[in-house]
Amino acid sequence: MEPEATVAFVGNSGSGKSTIIQLVERFYDPDRGAIELDGVPLNKLNVAWLRQQIGLVSQEPVLFEGSVADNVALGLIGLPHEHAHAGKKLALIQDACRQANAHDFITRLPQGAIARAIIKNSRILLHDEATSALDTTSERVVQEALDRASKSRTTITIAHRLSTVKSADNIVVMSRGTVVEQGDHGSLVARGGVYARLVEAQHLDTDNKPADSGYNSANSSGTLANDRDLIASSQLDTPIAKPSAADDLEAGSAADKKMSYFVVVRKILALNAPEAKFMAAGLLASIGSGASSPVLAVLFAEVMQTFSEQGAELEHDSK
Numbered sequence: 001m002e003p004e005a006t007v008a009f010v011g012n013s014g015s016g017k018s019t020i021i022q023l024v025e026r027f028y029d030p031d032r033g034a035i036e037l038d039g040v041p042l043n044k045l046n047v048a049w050l051r052q053q054i055g056l057v058s059q060e061p062v063l064f065e066g067s068v069a070d071n072v073a074l075g076l077i078g079l080p081h082e083h084a085h086a087g088k089k090l091a092l093i094q095d096a097c098r099q100a101n102a103h104d105f106i107t108r109l110p111q112g113a114i115a116r117a118i119i120k121n122s123r124i125l126l127h128d129e130a131t132s133a134l135d136t137t138s139e140r141v142v143q144e145a146l147d148r149a150s151k152s153r154t155t156i157t158i159a160h161r162l163s164t165v166k167s168a169d170n171i172v173v174m175s176r177g178t179v180v181e182q183g184d185h186g187s188l189v190a191r192g193g194v195y196a197r198l199v200e201a202q203h204l205d206t207d208n209k210p211a212d213s214g215y216n217s218a219n220s221s222g223t224l225a226n227d228r229d230l231i232a233s234s235q236l237d238t239p240i241a242k243p244s245a246a247d248d249l250e251a252g253s254a255a256d257k258k259m260s261y262f263v264v265v266r267k268i269l270a271l272n273a274p275e276a277k278f279m280a281a282g283l284l285a286s287i288g289s290g291a292s293s294p295v296l297a298v299l300f301a302e303v304m305q306t307f308s309e310q311g312a313e314l315e316h317d318s319k
Contacts, residue, residue, distance in 0.1 A: 008165035
């Protein structure tokens with residue numbers, strides 16, 4: 001994807017959307033191929049540095065005990081302003097909250113988090129269904145903040161509500177880990193494929209807003225369920241995404257099969273095969289480190305025993 005572009009991934013549950021986010025954050029590496037940042041494979045980059053360049057906005061952010069400012073300031077960990085003076089930190093926190101459309105709400109609290117991702121000023125933003133749990137009104141406010149934060153940043157968006165990705169530079173429709181369609185909103189609608197049927201089902205009007213019949217706080221959960229059903233049904237007449245009977249049978253038998261302990265161990269060892277030499281070196285080093293204390297204890301005991309001897313025996317054992 002191009003720098004400062006926005007790419008959206010849509011598809012049914014289990015299609016591989018969130019896996020892409022985890023691969024970009026390098027929670028694990030792909031079995032085949034490579035993900036590159038400015039032409040450099042991610043596995044060649046320092047993990048800590050890589051994650052400092054990424055801001056993540058998830059649908060269920062974790063809040064820790066403390067004030068709102070404390071939680072937003074967590075986005076500064078590992079960055080130059082982490083140990084800045086209190087005044088500088090407060091200014092950064094307030095600016096991040098304004099960009100996240102949260103400042104006015106926070107000031108109305110008695111004691112007066114998209115903001116956590118914004119305050120990092122990262123070059124890459126990951127939106128993992130950030131608005132999926134919100135009603136229409138809240139979604140619009142949060143989406144405005146996300147759009148503002150995405151400017152001048154490379155953005156990857158995982159979305160279920162298509163109203164949040166209509167302005168994306170590229171929309172990728174996924175199914176069973178493969179790409180079914182991709183293009184901008186207009187070209188995908190004109191194609192009349194899976195994405196077009198999703199748009200029709202979610203009743204998106206031409207003003208980039210979901211129709212009242214499609215989205216409201218009273219039936220949003222039902223709408224999401226219907227969308228998932230539509231994606232599943234629409235794939236039945238899409239050749240590239242259509243699963244075969246053999247695939248279904250294989251998937252069912254694999255789910256029912258119980259693997260033995262030794263099979264599980266063998267699979268784990270196979271997954272770790274590329275790191276075998278490092279694991280062997282670590283094992284030898286840990287054995288040496290663990291053996292140092294008992295070896296020193298034996299040598300110390302021998303020395304003390306020698307000091308208790310006399311005459312020729314002392315001379316012999318000392319040598």
